[in-house]
Amino acid sequence: MTKHFLMLFILGSLFCSCSKDDNFQSAADSHTVLLDSSFIISKEMYLWNTGIKDNKDFNPSHFKTPLELLIEFRKYSPKNDQGLPIDNWSFAIEKETWNNLLQGSSNDFGCSFRFKDSQDLRISAVQQNSFAHKNGLYRGLQVLSINDIKATIANIDLISKEFNTNTKLSIVYFDKETQVNKTLIISKEPYVLEPVMANNYFDVNNKKVGYLNISTFINSLNNKLPVIFDDFKANAVEVLIIDLRYNGGGLTSVMENLANMLIPSGAVGKTMYTTKHNTDYAMFDSTTFFSASDQRLDLKTIYFIVSHNTASSSEMLINAIKPYTNTILIGEETQGKLVGMYTVPFHNYILAPVSFKTYNAKDESLEKNGFIPNYYKEDDVANDFDQNEGCISAALYHYKNNVFPTSKSKLRIEAKQEIVLIHNTLPFAIKDKTF
Structure with missing residues (x-):
């Protein structure tokens, strides 16, 4: 066990010596050390590491980030019945973002959507502390359009793109109480996730x-x-x-x-x-x-x-x-x-x-x-x-x-019916x- 902790300590010390404040290391050198070290650490721990090439052949430094490197690792996991790697999860993340996740800090629309059928989009979940909740949205509410895009399953990719590229969205929904259509501008804003x-x-x-x-x-x-x-x-x-x-x-x-x-x-x-x-x-x-x-x-x-x-x-x-x-x-x-x-x-x-x-x-x-x-x-x-x-x-x-x-x-229920927007x-x- 000691050798593993020692190896990680050495690698951590090595990278610290290559920080941006070090006049003897270029940005390219720092990037190489970050990716090479991430490769060594991750390969040793990875559950399915037997097929992963050595450092020279894998060439870790050609990846842009540790996340890209670990996404590549996923290819070495066993295959499922469809012939695809079962590992969809190995990841790397910046420390600040990770700490926010652990604390439940989020910054999104605070709601998710799912199609009841091909012509009927509903809000499937609303986070209690989010903008969506504070503005009266609730599970089961029927959404008619998003940014003037009709809410049909044929348009799911277009709708998903709107959510991924905008911080504000115009949603037209049917209000069951008043029996009329209403429009609401929803926004991404910080809130604390309620588990x-x-x-x-x-x-x-x-x-x-x-x-x-x-x-x-x-x-x-x-x-x-x-x-x-x-x-x-x-x-x-x-x-x-x-x-x-x-x-x-x-x-x-x-x-x-x-x-x-x-x-x-x-x-x-x-x-x-x-x-x-x-x-x-x-x-x-x-x-x-x-x-x-x-x-x-x-x-x-x-x-x-x-x-x-x-x-x-x-x-x-x-x-x-x-x-x-x-x-x-x-x-x-x-x-x-x-x-x-x-x-x-x-x-x-x-x-x-x-x-x-x-x-x-x-x-x-x-x-x-x-x-x-x-x-x-x-x-x-x-x-x-x-x-x-x-x-x-x-x-x-x-x-x-x-x-x-x-x-x-x-x-078997198809997964491509949802637009999940509660990220954290x-x-x-x-x-x-x-x-």
Whole structure:
């Protein structure tokens, strides 16, 4: 283990000697050292590093940034059923941007969109502290046009371009209350991300079913979970619906905190998950165990609402719970990312190559595809997160009748129905350990 830390220390010292204040190094030399060093660090840690060429043949310095270099690394990961690399996640990011992510600091429109059908665009999510929320936009609202572009799925690329290239947009939407079309200019502005999108209760057979919608696993969630789960306990919640349809992951420590609140008493002290690394880093293979929690609900059944956006720490949570609790998945196939990263600070960057794969107590993981739901159901964007929403309604129906309602949903749901504009969530499983 010592040699790895020593190597990183030497590389860090090497780059510090090549800073812009050093009169003996040109900008080109500094760039070369940054990329060469990023290559050495990332290759050693990368989970699938056996096929990566050596420094000379790889020629790291011809990449513009460490991010471009790590995107190239992705090509060396195993292929999925479509013949494409499964690694879509290895990344590098500037430290300031990374710190903003961890703190939940965002600067975007604060809402996302999804087509209900080819002619019907709806707002699918609105962040509580954003411009969109403060100006009355809400999930389920029908959008008719954006910057005079008709809101049809045929125009999705044009609409996406408008969002990506503008800081202000003119949105025409249908107001259900007044039954008239309205226009609103929405703007990008800073706000703090709220990890809990919704939580409430539903009454089924005179019993309380709890509902919790989490958008990301960031540190601020740790302060909210005890309050929410104390309330669940006070209301004698026996069954829980956890909505992860927009949760792309986050910090594993925050996920673990939630997992400890979900398990039955018999799981305390048992394996939550294990990590496995490449051959050189096998010394870091580890096991994380469930621990006692004052907020533990001792649940027998948990419904998870999932989608193709559900990934990383969200999938780790589901996989960890499965051996101990009856887990029922509703929605769309998940992303299939039971791998994670460590964050390596280097110069003004954070390097995060995929470095480990995770397994549950039964040594189960995901290989090429995501979790297949027990019941396929599209995101019902015409309704808010209430008992009328399709996925929530299906969970409540199953809890009441022990069977699912008859469904006409497609078995495979196309991903290209969405325009995701809430950017500052963490689409990764990040181990809270740095080198």
